[in-house]
Amino acid sequence: MAKVNIGGNAFLYPMPVVLVGTHVDDKVNFMTVAWATRVDFKPPMAAVCINKAHHTVKGIPAAGEFSINIPSTAMVRQTDYCGIVSGKTKDKSKIFRVFYGDLSQAPMIVDCPMTMECRLRQTVDLPSSFLFIGEIINAYAEETCLTDGNPDIKKIDPLLLTMPDNGYWSVGSHIAKAWSIGKKGPAES
């Protein structure tokens, strides 16, 4: 094994791709985000990290609400478009069919297999980004993407992102059961 120091600008390998929806100046807007994670168990929360230059950072604090939508690989072109084009200059409100849950300013995408509506709980002010932490009020799954009532990753068929080579990837095969295969103890390293 030989390690190479590649500097500090490293990423997670890979990153999940989501479309973050909000209202900006009363207009529906979506942007593509790959810096996103669950962050609390009870209440359930998720966080999305967005560069301060983006149009969406104007919308989320004002609306106090946002959505997280998980596009399928079939939606790669629209998804990439929402990461390239800014709502400042292009109207992105008509790209997707939209629905709402309990929140009035968290537009969700009908064609996304999984969506979540979030109420903003905390904003972390970082040097070049805001980290928006929201409570997940409800999540919606496409009925055909469930197996035994749980979201099924192979049916969702989500997009993964790698940087800096800038690639979208699919999910591959099942490797093992979590909280299970390690019960026998760690294997020889």
Next chain:
Amino acid sequence: MAKVNIGGNAFLYPMPVVLVGTHVDDKVNFMTVAWATRVDFKPPMAAVCINKAHHTVKGIPAAGEFSINIPSTAMVRQTDYCGIVSGKTKDKSKIFRVFYGDLSQAPMIVDCPMTMECRLRQTVDLPSSFLFIGEIINAYAEETCLTDGNPDIKKIDPLLLTMPDNGYWSVGSHIAKAWSIGKKGPAES
């Protein structure tokens, strides 16, 4: 399309699996974390979210440093073990061969294809978790996992996690080039 409300306890689909390393009471410790993301561009930062009950939450604030290690699918058994067993009751310091970079309390795993050493910058206190935000001081890639100097996801062969079905998954195939395929405009939705 027919959506089903599955409640608030939804996840990202899928989540990247990392091993978070730190020193707890002067002993090397690793725990498995799937709630992790990049969070700032300049300086490069990453965040890991850890339930307050875990041993690691004692170590990171005291050390002021931690590491993020990306295990390959071949390391699934050790990885799962580190998520099942607590450093409170089991010594996890001997599972992996360890190396250090510039930081003295951010142990990194030799056998992981990608590792990062982070200096703690901010701790966000959430109801059941702490979100530890660290500046990525250096990242180290296994030489054989690089293509044209960049980390190559197929060579890294990382683990993905799904919940609540608790599965580990591999990365699949290349779908498209990011910041590129959407340039033609959004496809018909």
